[in-house]
Amino acid sequence: MSSDVSASSNRLLALKSAPNGHNPVGSHMNGHSNQNGAESSMSEDDDLPLTIRKGESVSPPPRNLKRKKPVYAESSSDDDAPLASSPAKRVPAAAVRTPGAEVTTTSVSRLNGKRIIKSESPSSDVDDAQESRKTNGKAKKPPKKKLKEDTDDFSASEDEKPIATKKPAPSRKRKVKEESEVDEEEKPSTKKPGPKPRAKKPKKEEDASGSEAPKPKKRATKAVKDKDGNTKGKKKEKKEEDEEEEVFKWWEADGNSDGSIKWQTLEHNGVIFPPPYEPLPKHVKMKYNGKDVNLPPAAEEVAGFYAAMLETDHAQDAIFNKNFFEDWKSVMKNHPPLDGTKIESFTSCDFRPMYEYFEGERAKKKAMTTQEKKDAKKAKDEMEAKYTTCLLDGRKEKVGNFRVEPPGLFRGRGEHPKKGALKLRVRPEDIIINIGKDAPIPVPNMPGNWKAVQHDNTVTWLANWTENINNNHKYVFLAAGSSLKGQSDMNKFEKARELKNHVDRIRQNYTRDLKSKVMADRQRATAMYFIDKLALRAGNEKGEDEADTVGCCSLRCEHVTLEAPNFIIFDFLGKDSIRYYKRVDVEPQVFKNLRIFKENKNDEDNLFDRVNTSSLNKHLTSEMKGLTAKVFRTFNASSTFQRLLDEENLEDATLQEKLNAYNKANRMVAILCNHQRSAPKTHDQSMEKMRYRHRSLKYERMKLRHVLFEMEPKYKKNKKYAEDESDIDDDWIAAYEEAEKAKDIEKAEKKFAKDNEKLVEEGNKPQGDKVLRDRIEAIEEEYERLASERGTKKATLKTRKPVEKIEEAIEKLTDKIKGFRLQIEDRDAGKEVALGTSKINYLDPRITVAWCKIHDVPLEKLFSKTLLTKFPWAMQAEEDWKF
Structure with missing residues (x-):
C-alpha cells in the first residue's frame, strides 16, 4: 500500500530561518510518493514531467495546463491500473521513533471532530510472535529459490536466490567486471553467477555394519551428492533446499486459474497499525509570533507532519500550505493550544524548532552502530513475522503490503488540488477483513474492532479500507511473487499475446x-x-x-x-x-x-x-x-520490445554492448508509453565521476604502452599501440597524479591509525610516527618518479614484467575502457526515462528470459531481486520463445 507521507525520512537541508521556518528562496529537496496508483515505484523523481526526445517530440513551449471547467481524466479503474511494485521496496512505517509521519499514531479527530484521542501502546503478543517464527520461518525465503532443483543456471548467495529455468543457459567463459547501468530506481542485482559446482560421486549407502559413507572435503562452496543423489553444500544451503519442496509451483499445477473461485481456505493475521504518537520533549515547541506554543498531542502531531517537511519543495507550495493550515486549524478546534494561543495566521507560525529536533533524531539514528541497527531490525522483523505470511489453501504465501500507512500530509503529484490535506489515522473500525470461514479472526495490534469480517473467496485481497483524501479504496494483497499475483501477471500477458x-x-x-x-x-x-x-x-x-x-x-x-x-x-x-x-x-x-x-x-x-x-x-x-x-x-x-531486440545483430558483441542494446529497446518502449522522469539531481555529478574513472583507465593504459615502448621500441610502429589517448593532456595528468597522491597518503594514514588501534587492543606497543613518515615518503618518491616521466612517453614499473604480460594487461584495459564508455553512454541516454515501469507492468518477462538465454547474458544484470521474485513462472521460457 502506498505511503503518502514519510515525513521524517525526507532528505532535508538546513537553510536560513524565515517566517514559518521556510527558506524564502525555496528548497531543492523533493520526495514524492505515488498517490494515485502510479505505474512505477522506481523513483521519487518520476513525477516531474519532461520533454520526449528521439524525434518523436519537440521542445514544448511553456504552457499553463490548469483546468478551466470540470475536467475529465484517464481511467483509474482496475482495467487500466498498473500492478503495484514489489513491497520489498517499501520503507517500514515504524522504523524511526520520531514524531514524523511514519511513527505518529495519536488519534487525530476527523475534521468534524468526533473522535477521542487515545494513546494506548499497541498490544503485542511476544509469545505469539515467537511461535509464528517457529512455524512460519521457512516461508520467509523468496519463492524464486524453489526452482533450483530443476537447474543450475544461477549460483546462489545468501542475498540472491536463483530462479531457474528448464533449460540451463550456456556457461560463460569470460568474467566481466562491469555492471549494467540499467535504471536509477530499478537497479539489477549485482551478484555474479558463480561457477557451477563440480559434480562428485554420490555417497555410498551405509552398509550392514553401519559404516558411514566418506565425508566430502571441507569446502562448503563445492556441492556433493548424498545417497539419494541430491546435491548439498553448507548447512544453511541444505536447509534452504529442504524448504524448496514446500513452495507451490502453481504454473506447473493443473487447474483453471481463470475461475471466479480464487481460494478455498485463507488464514492470516490481519494488518499492522503504526505505533501511537509520542509527544515531543517539553523543550521542543513551535513558535507563534516568536513565542512558544504549548500544543496538545493531537495538534502537535499534525504540526510535526509539516515541520518534518519544512525544507522540501512541498513546504514552498501555496496550495500545500493552504490545505495543511485549514486542516490543522480544524484539528485545533477540538484540541486547542493549552496555553490559550489563538493561531490564525500561517505566516506567523515558526516550525523550525520542531524541524531541528527531527533532524537531530535522524542524525542519532544515522550514527547508530552496525550492531545497534541489526538489533533494531531484528526486533522489528520479529514483531512483524506473523504478518508477513498467510495460509492460502493450506500453503504459506507471502503477504505484500501488510502495514497500514501512518497519518500524515497528502502529497499527490503535480498540481493536485488536495495536496497538503491531512490524512487521518486508519483504525480497526475502518478496515474490512477478508478471511476463510473456519479461520480464526485476527486481533488488531491496537485497541478496537474490525469494521467487518467477510469470507469472499472470489477476491484476492485480505483487507481493505477507504482513505479520507480521495475516498480511494486501499487493499492488502499477497506479495508480488505469490501464486495469485503470478497467475494475474501471466494471464495479463497471455491476454496481450x-x-x-x-x-x-x-x-x-x-x-x-x-x-x-x-x-x-x-x-x-x-x-x-x-x-x-x-x-x-x-x-x-x-x-x-x-x-x-x-x-x-x-x-x-x-x-x-x-x-x-x-x-x-x-x-x-x-x-x-x-x-x-x-x-x-x-x-x-x-x-x-x-x-x-x-x-x-x-x-x-x-x-x-x-x-x-x-x-x-x-x-x-x-x-x-x-x-x-x-x-x-x-x-x-511487448511486441515493440520483441521487434527491437530481434533487429539487433549481437553475434560478436561484448556483454556491455548486449546490455546497451537491451536498454535501448527498453527506452524506446518507455518513450512510447510516456514513462518519463526528471533527470536525477545528482546525474551531472555522477556522470562527471564516471568520465573521471574513464580517463583514469586511459591513463593506466597509456603508462603500460609507454612501458612497452621502453622495453621493445618496435611496438611504437604497431597501430594497435601507437595511438595516444586524445583526451589526456599533461595538465590533466598532473592534476590526476596529485589527486591520487593525496588519496594514497590518506589511505596510509588511516591504515596506520587502524593498525595502532589493533595493537593497543592486543596489549602491544603502537608503531611510532616514523613508520608513517616513511610510508608517506615512499609514496611521495613514487609520484615524483611519475612526474619525471610526464611528457617523455617513457615509463617503468616497480616490478619488471615480461612483454607478454604487459600486452595482455593492455588488451584487458582496452576492453574495460570500451565497456565503460558504453556504460557512460547508456547512463546518459536513460537519464530522463523510467525503465523500471515497463519491466514491471508492460514487458512480458519471458521476452527477457529467452533473450538472455540466446545471448548468454546473466539475467541478474537486467532483473532486480524484486523482479526475479515477481516472475518465477517466466523462467521456464525456452530460447526460441517469442511474444
Whole structure:
C-alpha cells in the first residue's frame, strides 16, 4: 500500500530561518510518493514531467495546463491500473521513533471532530510472535529459490536466490567486471553467477555394519551428492533446499486459474497499525509570533507532519500550505493550544524548532552502530513475522503490503488540488477483513474492532479500507511473487499475446470506421487509432477535486493542436501528472477527423464528446473477449520490445554492448508509453565521476604502452599501440597524479591509525610516527618518479614484467575502457526515462528470459531481486520463445 507521507525520512537541508521556518528562496529537496496508483515505484523523481526526445517530440513551449471547467481524466479503474511494485521496496512505517509521519499514531479527530484521542501502546503478543517464527520461518525465503532443483543456471548467495529455468543457459567463459547501468530506481542485482559446482560421486549407502559413507572435503562452496543423489553444500544451503519442496509451483499445477473461485481456505493475521504518537520533549515547541506554543498531542502531531517537511519543495507550495493550515486549524478546534494561543495566521507560525529536533533524531539514528541497527531490525522483523505470511489453501504465501500507512500530509503529484490535506489515522473500525470461514479472526495490534469480517473467496485481497483524501479504496494483497499475483501477471500477458490473433482484423475495422457517417463511430475509431498507435491510456471522467490529468477519451480541444499537412501536437498531463508532449504525423483521415471534431468547440470542450471509456471498452470487448485499452498498451509495449531486440545483430558483441542494446529497446518502449522522469539531481555529478574513472583507465593504459615502448621500441610502429589517448593532456595528468597522491597518503594514514588501534587492543606497543613518515615518503618518491616521466612517453614499473604480460594487461584495459564508455553512454541516454515501469507492468518477462538465454547474458544484470521474485513462472521460457 502506498505511503503518502514519510515525513521524517525526507532528505532535508538546513537553510536560513524565515517566517514559518521556510527558506524564502525555496528548497531543492523533493520526495514524492505515488498517490494515485502510479505505474512505477522506481523513483521519487518520476513525477516531474519532461520533454520526449528521439524525434518523436519537440521542445514544448511553456504552457499553463490548469483546468478551466470540470475536467475529465484517464481511467483509474482496475482495467487500466498498473500492478503495484514489489513491497520489498517499501520503507517500514515504524522504523524511526520520531514524531514524523511514519511513527505518529495519536488519534487525530476527523475534521468534524468526533473522535477521542487515545494513546494506548499497541498490544503485542511476544509469545505469539515467537511461535509464528517457529512455524512460519521457512516461508520467509523468496519463492524464486524453489526452482533450483530443476537447474543450475544461477549460483546462489545468501542475498540472491536463483530462479531457474528448464533449460540451463550456456556457461560463460569470460568474467566481466562491469555492471549494467540499467535504471536509477530499478537497479539489477549485482551478484555474479558463480561457477557451477563440480559434480562428485554420490555417497555410498551405509552398509550392514553401519559404516558411514566418506565425508566430502571441507569446502562448503563445492556441492556433493548424498545417497539419494541430491546435491548439498553448507548447512544453511541444505536447509534452504529442504524448504524448496514446500513452495507451490502453481504454473506447473493443473487447474483453471481463470475461475471466479480464487481460494478455498485463507488464514492470516490481519494488518499492522503504526505505533501511537509520542509527544515531543517539553523543550521542543513551535513558535507563534516568536513565542512558544504549548500544543496538545493531537495538534502537535499534525504540526510535526509539516515541520518534518519544512525544507522540501512541498513546504514552498501555496496550495500545500493552504490545505495543511485549514486542516490543522480544524484539528485545533477540538484540541486547542493549552496555553490559550489563538493561531490564525500561517505566516506567523515558526516550525523550525520542531524541524531541528527531527533532524537531530535522524542524525542519532544515522550514527547508530552496525550492531545497534541489526538489533533494531531484528526486533522489528520479529514483531512483524506473523504478518508477513498467510495460509492460502493450506500453503504459506507471502503477504505484500501488510502495514497500514501512518497519518500524515497528502502529497499527490503535480498540481493536485488536495495536496497538503491531512490524512487521518486508519483504525480497526475502518478496515474490512477478508478471511476463510473456519479461520480464526485476527486481533488488531491496537485497541478496537474490525469494521467487518467477510469470507469472499472470489477476491484476492485480505483487507481493505477507504482513505479520507480521495475516498480511494486501499487493499492488502499477497506479495508480488505469490501464486495469485503470478497467475494475474501471466494471464495479463497471455491476454496481450492473444491480441496478436485479432489485431489485424481490429485495425481493419477501426480504419474503416474512420470514415463512418455516424459521428460516434468515427470518434471511437479515432480514439482506437491513438490507443493502438500511440499507446495512450483510455482516460476517464474526474471531478473538480481531482488532479487535472486526462487520457484519450477525456482529451479536450486545448490538448490537441493541428499542424498542416498531417501533424498533431499533443500537450496534456497524463497519469500521475506527467506531461505528455509529442508531435506526431498521422494518417490524413485522422487529421481530417480531428479538424471536424474541433469545429465550433471551445478549448475546454471534450475532443471526443460522443465517446467515453465505458463505451470504448464495451466495443473492444466485442472485438475480442477481455480486450481493454490496457491490453492494447501491454500488447504494443511487448511486441515493440520483441521487434527491437530481434533487429539487433549481437553475434560478436561484448556483454556491455548486449546490455546497451537491451536498454535501448527498453527506452524506446518507455518513450512510447510516456514513462518519463526528471533527470536525477545528482546525474551531472555522477556522470562527471564516471568520465573521471574513464580517463583514469586511459591513463593506466597509456603508462603500460609507454612501458612497452621502453622495453621493445618496435611496438611504437604497431597501430594497435601507437595511438595516444586524445583526451589526456599533461595538465590533466598532473592534476590526476596529485589527486591520487593525496588519496594514497590518506589511505596510509588511516591504515596506520587502524593498525595502532589493533595493537593497543592486543596489549602491544603502537608503531611510532616514523613508520608513517616513511610510508608517506615512499609514496611521495613514487609520484615524483611519475612526474619525471610526464611528457617523455617513457615509463617503468616497480616490478619488471615480461612483454607478454604487459600486452595482455593492455588488451584487458582496452576492453574495460570500451565497456565503460558504453556504460557512460547508456547512463546518459536513460537519464530522463523510467525503465523500471515497463519491466514491471508492460514487458512480458519471458521476452527477457529467452533473450538472455540466446545471448548468454546473466539475467541478474537486467532483473532486480524484486523482479526475479515477481516472475518465477517466466523462467521456464525456452530460447526460441517469442511474444
